[in-house]
Amino acid sequence: MSFPPPSRRSAVAPFIAMDVLAEARALERQGRRIVHMELGEPGAPAPQAVRAAAERALREGAIGYAEALGRPELRRRIARHYADAYGAEVSPERVVVTTGSSGAFVLAFLAALDPGARVALTAPGYPAYANILAALGLEPAFIEIARETRFAPTAAALEAAHRQRRLQAVLLASPANPTGAMIESGELAKICAFCAEAGVVLVSDEIYHGLSYAQPCETALTHSREAIVVNSFSKYYAMTGWRLGWLVAPEGLVRPIERLQQSLAISAPTLAQIAALDAFEATAELEAVKAGYARSRALMLERLPQLGFDDFAPPDGAFYFYVDVSRFTADSAAFCRRMLEEAGVAATPGVDFDRARGGRAVRFSYAGPEAEIRLGLDRLANWLGKSGDAAL
Template identity: 60%
Template structure:
């Protein structure tokens, strides 16, 4: 059958599918193609731990595989995992969380979809940090939710403050606020007071508050606080992807106020049925692997030191704080006004995959670049060498 023009028109995607790409993932695809063609690429584009998941996690998964069928779980997840996550808040923050308030999701990405659909109708206005994690903006765009950029930069210590939110809210009412600490791409952390102020602002103004805590555990000077310490109205999103080295297992969680749990359950029933069962079983063991995970984190600290020492010598010393997570966000304005072209050339001429700032900041990201240092130590040294050659040749 030949395609006629009517058929082609019918294949046009819906407007909600016309969202921006997640550029880091596009770079990853391009880098993978080069690897398949035999090139050696240094991967710094995606925030992906190079360490395998902890031994206990792999053993739990293997035992489950040997043990028989891996069926669906309840939509909200395995009760034992929900209880273990609740215990995590008791042990690490001294906070009593009812396991019934915990929902297990397909990564924090799945948690965002559940949280955003539960909280916001099309037309709602939600404040997000800029620069920030690209998927917030993209998922909201698909859902017809308007994002309100709150700039985070050297002038405000890279922090989204309650004062800035109050100003935006006074100009036009906000329906929601999405904060993250430690942050992607900057690595900056909110102080406990700043997080408390945001929580109080949201509660006082009846604004819904989502706290993305996916980089908890990956901090280099002080531990990160949870929004649950300041508000039982906050929706907290977290994941096993980063600290727990389980990106590909697609497993995360959210903690929500009791009245939102049944709506979240209904959405999960129909959108996912349940999060992957094997990953749920394995993830429960991750909480017992602290020693192994702390050793991985020490590797990130070494990587961070290598880059913090080496990048300034290359003229890439203007960096966001890097208090936590595993990213460096560098000003590249002395080299280019086009971070997309810069990253393209860096990949194709020097074999270093990095993400242009435009992924995180549509306004000023053409002047920045993000490097992930979650890879191997040898790769950090190799990246510096390749960057040096690349910049010298420009």
């Protein structure tokens, strides 16, 4: 055993999508052409105006630290976004700029919860949630969701979990990863009411807002002043590597979050903060990117069932399909490995999102370029012997 041994809290599960990516890259180094449907990363670059603003800022001078809570212009602009997009009034003082939404979760949990607190989250759900909770000494309370409720968590299920053993917080996302499911407005209102009445902290991950295909997204702030809302420039704004996100906190948590941020990160990246101001003006470009996702989604809706991948709830938003593959396998990790090696298509096994039931599910991302999604579907058709036209 090495000394010092790793801490117990570092024993978090690997993020399997990243492992699949590493295997795919290894095959690419051997000369294979791989279609990437494993990662939730926009195929498009950051908006042109964002990149131009970053170039200007680099030419003009030093990029120093920013204020721990974020550059005031950006905090004001984010606050205005709530008025523009949702008709919700948010004071800039409640906005904190973070290192992606990932940084926002760490700040929110540290500021709002003591060690050992129980946090409800869905299974399937975004794998990093449980890993962040584990690393911070918090206890995940998994709420199983299924196709019957269109993979949306309900207030009733949360109340039942709370009755069984007291929850200190609820963490949910709408649209969600890996299912693309959205919580409909009435249910979201009930969840917010339950949290307020029971004194449970609600953390609403709104990172996929802007990427919904049937109805507009609704912020938890519409129903609750106490909710902690987390968002990011990574998805709709196509700025994953800029590592920029934000949270909206209740007034009483802002100063604790500021103190934590001062010591944990000092500030979110200044260059990204300067450039991100322009992301809010790039609507035409970003809506064109979104129209591409909508076309890929329609193609997937049509073609996946023809391939035998017919057990899924049509996703409301984000850029994923979470498909039950029990008719092919009970070991989705092995299935995805074969799919990668034999068909040259990378996808993420469900065990990443649902440790108990994910062996029977696969997540396909359609965030990449449209032509790649089409090629991926053709390859899968060939692989499964369902008449496709692409060479492997």
